[in-house]
Amino acid sequence: MSSTCGVSSARLLGNLERLVGNFTEDAHLRLNLTLALHVLNMRGI
Numbered sequence: 001m002s003s004t005c006g007v008s009s010a011r012l013l014g015n016l017e018r019l020v021g022n023f024t025e026d027a028h029l030r031l032n033l034t035l036a037l038h039v040l041n042m043r044g045i
Helices: 003-020 027-043
Strands: none
Touching: 003 027
C-alpha cells in the first residue's frame, strides 16, 4: 500500500467521523456503520 493510499484512508475516516460520530471507539455505532456499508454494497450487485 502506498503512502498516498494511507493518507486517503485517514482522510476518509476523519470525514466519516465528522459526519456520524466517533465510530472507532463506539462499538454500536461501528456495527451500525458496517451494516449500512454492507447493505449499500449489496444494492450495487
